Amino acid sequence: MSTDRVLKAGVLGATGTVGQRFIVLLAQNPMFSIHALGASERSAGKAYVLATKWKMSEQLPEEVRNVIVHPCAPEHFGGCDVIFSGLDASVAGDIEKAFFEADFAVFSNAKNYRMHPDVPLCVPVVNTDHYAVVAGQRQARRLKRGFIVTNSNCSTSGLVVPLKALQDRFGALQRVMVTTMQAVSGAGYPGVASLDILDNVVPLIPGEELKMEEEVLKILGGVAADGAACTPLTDLRVSATCNRVPVIDGHTECVSVEFAGTPPSIEEIKQCLREYTCEVQDLGCFSAPKHVIYVAEDEDRPQPRLDRNAGNGMSVTVGRIRKCPVFHVKFTLLVHNTVLGAAGASILNAEYAAKKGYI
Numbered sequence: 001m002s003t004d005r006v007l008k009a010g011v012l013g014a015t016g017t018v019g020q021r022f023i024v025l026l027a028q029n030p031m032f033s034i035h036a037l038g039a040s041e042r043s044a045g046k047a048y049v050l051a052t053k054w055k056m057s058e059q060l061p062e063e064v065r066n067v068i069v070h071p072c073a074p075e076h077f078g079g080c081d082v083i084f085s086g087l088d089a090s091v092a093g094d095i096e097k098a099f100f101e102a103d104f105a106v107f108s109n110a111k112n113y114r115m116h117p118d119v120p121l122c123v124p125v126v127n128t129d130h131y132a133v134v135a136g137q138r139q140a141r142r143l144k145r146g147f148i149v150t151n152s153n154c155s156t157s158g159l160v161v162p163l164k165a166l167q168d169r170f171g172a173l174q175r176v177m178v179t180t181m182q183a184v185s186g187a188g189y190p191g192v193a194s195l196d197i198l199d200n201v202v203p204l205i206p207g208e209e210l211k212m213e214e215e216v217l218k219i220l221g222g223v224a225a226d227g228a229a230c231t232p233l234t235d236l237r238v239s240a241t242c243n244r245v246p247v248i249d250g251h252t253e254c255v256s257v258e259f260a261g262t263p264p265s266i267e268e269i270k271q272c273l274r275e276y277t278c279e280v281q282d283l284g285c286f287s288a289p290k291h292v293i294y295v296a297e298d299e300d301r302p303q304p305r306l307d308r309n310a311g312n313g314m315s316v317t318v319g320r321i322r323k324c325p326v327f328h329v330k331f332t333l334l335v336h337n338t339v340l341g342a343a344g345a346s347i348l349n350a351e352y353a354a355k356k357g358y359i
């Protein structure tokens with residue numbers, strides 16, 4: 001398919017936190033037009049403006065206000081070239097399967113298919129090479145044109161960016177420890193009760209630590225020579241501790257890294273992060289950030305309120321890069337959890353897929 005054509009997009013889970021971010025980003029993106037919206041039976045049949053509790057700081061795009069929300073079934077999404085899913089994981093498995101089996105290109109934010117060996121778990125500024133498994137996925141699942149690509153957990157998406165830059169330049173990493181301070185929007189809407197999060201830090205996000213520890217290995221790993229499966233790293237050990245903090249958007253992560261070989265200097269690390277580039281930039285994808293990584297100059301950055309919109313939310317900001325007395329280096333990073341951490345990554349994945357002829 002020509003990438004000059006505007007792709008018709010369907011959004012599943014359009015009324016949720018990630019769904020609303022899809023609406024904002026798609027409305028600004030010349031490659032897509034919003035063609036169909038889906039959510040639960042609670043929302044189906046209503047105009048979008050009445051079905052959703054709009055929580056974005058951007059205005060609800062005029063062209064979407066009166067679009068009728070449909071149940072999430074393929075027959076309501078005829079004519080869509082691409083399906084973006086911001087579905088709750090409790091329902092995403094069956095619904096997304098119905099869509100890719102109905103020959104739709106599905107880009108999902110849910111966890112259900114992330115760890116399937118023949119499904120790319122793709123942070124588009126990191127591992128577009130994992131699209132190599134799509135042909136095998138179609139063959140194994142008897143799909144003609146349909147396929148599914150997932151993007152990672154929101155915290156993982158920030159972490160893998162500097163790790164990938166370091167791994168590419170300085171060789172294998174041995175151990176990574178990460179402690180997160182995650183925004184409330186990461187829990188969806190209505191999410192965490194205000195009485196639990198105001199004046200507080202909640203030191204548990206159920207399931208999050210295991211997701212980070214597993215997903216990093218898959219994303220930083222490779223693809224088997226026959227293209228049949230992703231091959232996660234086996235030598236890297238990752239330990240994650242995840243906390244919910246009273247921030248609206250933007251996950252902050254404190255990271256310590258140990259290299260397998262001789263560690264580079266702090267200056268070499270800063271230079272490596274500043275110079276990191278990726279394929280979606282080379283291809284000129286609309287949503288690709290100019291700088292994948294911003295190295296913060298001020299010593300008290302990154303901060304969520306100040307840095308979450310770096311690169312329109314598609315860049316990761318890394319600061320406080322210094323020697324670690326236990327591992328080799330430690331730093332603090334910030335990622336916008338609903339942009340690079342969710343909807344923005346899906347959209348850039350779809351732009352890449354279109355440029356490479358998968359759609």
Ligand SMILES: NC(=O)c1ccc[n+]([C@@H]2O[C@H](COP(=O)([O-])OP(=O)(O)OC[C@H]3O[C@@H](n4cnc5c(N)ncnc54)[C@H](OP(=O)(O)O)[C@@H]3O)[C@@H](O)[C@H]2O)c1
Pocket residue numbers: 012013014015016017018019038039040041042043044072086087088089091092109110111152153154185186187188189190337338341342
């Ligand atoms: N928030 C983030 O930062 C983030 C980041 C990365 C990944 N994710 C993942 O993205 C997905 C969405 O997260 P979220 O934060 O946007 O959640 P959310 O705000 O709770 O939204 C969930 C969406 O799923 C829809 N839904 C629920 N049950 C359904 C059903 N039975 N049939 C069809 N649609 C149904 C909801 O529709 P109704 O409004 O009609 O109920 C709503 O549109 C989750 O899998 C999450 O783990 C979230």
